[in-house]
Amino acid sequence: MRLALATAAVLLAAASGNAQTPEPADDIQPYLTPQLVVEIAPGRTMNIVCRGHGSPSVILIPGLGGWSFVWSEIQPTLSRETRVCAWDPAGLGFSSGSSEPQDALHETSDLEKTLSKAHIEGPLILVAHSAGGLVALLFADRRASSVVGLVLIDPSIPDQTAIRERVAPAFAAFGDSVPKAAAQRWAQCAARIRSGELKDGTPEFDKCTRQSFVPPEFTGLLERLSHLNAIDPARLDAQASANALAALSSRGREELVPDSQHFIQLEKPSAVLHAIDSVLASPAPPVLR
8 A cells, every 4th residue: 555755745555465463552541541632612522642742743644434543553652752643533432423524624624623622733744544645635735834744644535436437447336335335334323323223232232333443452442432322323423424625745755565455554553653754854844736
């Protein structure tokens, strides 16, 4: 897959191969409970996990369906150099749900409000995975004076769906069906919780609301987060929507990461840390078209 830097922009991409299984994180406690929780609107709170001290601050932005835990192999090490903050988007981790569609526009606005309420100001380096790349690009376009670097890890790109349909139609059909099916499932779960049909504490509730594709050491966390959905079904509505458009960086470099797949930050954390270090060493505002 790809990884991109921006002091430039750096794009990390994973090359085909068998991904190595990462060792469990030694220090995952900050991801198991709410950390810095800020209110960004009446009744809406966002959770952000900040570690370390220094400047510029590194902001970690997850991809679709991810939250702060996906950076558990990156944040502890990086926080020895500077302040590093990972956030939970709406409806994920310990952040409350939202009635707004979770596209790049709304997610970027949420991130801006979260950083403002948490008093996290520039200079900033944005590190984003997958669909979070669209959020990072839009944030950098809006806050050009604050952003001094970008690292994009196997990011989504503007017009990605149209491009996939043109160059790889079979893959595009598969890639579109999976998130659509997941979105439909989240929306149905939320409706069943609101109607009272789906009860917390039952096997059917756990099956309907539980997240997948997470390391085994986070199993207990998933169980606790699942119960939050019973209190706040809007969390599931927030997980049911994602689409975006943003600008591309006009400069940077692309790196292939051998023997990795989509979650490079979990599979090959050293490659991601090296990319971030290269931006920390020479921060400069990225030029966006």
